[in-house]
Amino acid sequence: MTIKLEIRSQHRCFGGLQSYYQHHSEIIGLPMRFSVYVPPEAGEQRLPVLFFLAGLTCTEETFMIKAGAQRYAAELGLMLVSMDTSPRNTGIPGEADDWEFGSGAGFYLDAIESPWSKYFHMESYVTQELYNIILGQFPVDPKSVGISGHSMGGHGALTLALRHPELYQSVSAFAPIAAPIHCPWGQKAFSRYLGKSPESWHKHDATALIESGHRLPTPLIDQGLDDPFLAEQLHPSYFEAACQQAEQPIILRRHAGYDHSYFFISTFIEDHLRHHHTFLTLDPADSAG
Numbered sequence: 001m002t003i004k005l006e007i008r009s010q011h012r013c014f015g016g017l018q019s020y021y022q023h024h025s026e027i028i029g030l031p032m033r034f035s036v037y038v039p040p041e042a043g044e045q046r047l048p049v050l051f052f053l054a055g056l057t058c059t060e061e062t063f064m065i066k067a068g069a070q071r072y073a074a075e076l077g078l079m080l081v082s083m084d085t086s087p088r089n090t091g092i093p094g095e096a097d098d099w100e101f102g103s104g105a106g107f108y109l110d111a112i113e114s115p116w117s118k119y120f121h122m123e124s125y126v127t128q129e130l131y132n133i134i135l136g137q138f139p140v141d142p143k144s145v146g147i148s149g150h151s152m153g154g155h156g157a158l159t160l161a162l163r164h165p166e167l168y169q170s171v172s173a174f175a176p177i178a179a180p181i182h183c184p185w186g187q188k189a190f191s192r193y194l195g196k197s198p199e200s201w202h203k204h205d206a207t208a209l210i211e212s213g214h215r216l217p218t219p220l221i222d223q224g225l226d227d228p229f230l231a232e233q234l235h236p237s238y239f240e241a242a243c244q245q246a247e248q249p250i251i252l253r254r255h256a257g258y259d260h261s262y263f264f265i266s267t268f269i270e271d272h273l274r275h276h277h278t279f280l281t282l283d284p285a286d287s288a289g
């Protein structure tokens, strides 16, 4: 089924095209916005694509404006997709009162607790509706799909790759919330979106998913050591320990002096795009065995 997309704006960028879209989302029940960068190679060719999940307070614009990814995507022939970080204007009282929860803080899961369960279906939106729009209505190779993200979006990238291994062939993250059940951001969001059951929390925690046997393509993870959220919110070492215990390959790089901002992301985005491009253009014959 072709979904009607409203083009909000389009901009030539490094020879490709940066576009912003809005559409009615069946899964959310409200309008949703997303952004796409199509590199210059696109024509008859089907391209690898990278979904980027942004963090708390961000929108579909943040990554495209601040990460500086298009220069490398144009060079590599990689399509980029980013999306808003939650449903908006739902009418739920207080939805936009707290930057850590509600609007701009959908945590890439499907809420099961009222009132959030009526609209907050970000996991299904990203893995089903938006995924099908991108694969069905853009020049994409359906076997070459990567996922990345930052902070809350890094949690989203890791958990969606772990929960839906058939959908994503490459994974990376910047400063992910790597063990949300052990940090205040995660505990606030999970208690309100998912209720009290520990089982439902574990299904959306990257570290717990590794511990329970889920696996993902070797993720590249970058973490700044001057990140003000590192000690209390992010816990990459919990994820690293679980991966070591499970013999899950992982590339975790720690960078002295870098913080949580898009200055950090823009410094290392080239490495992430090259990581995805390598995985997404591997000849299956080379990786068999």
Ligand SMILES: N[C@@H](CCC(=O)N[C@@H](CSC=O)C(=O)NCC(=O)O)C(=O)O
Pocket: 054, 055, 056, 057, 058, 062, 066, 099, 150, 151, 152, 153, 260, 261, 262
């Ligand atoms: N508003 C907050 C800061 C919020 C913040 O730092 N958001 C990060 C993601 S944090 C985890 O998901 C972000 O990417 N912000 C966008 C940006 O342009 O930097 C505060 O006031 O402290």
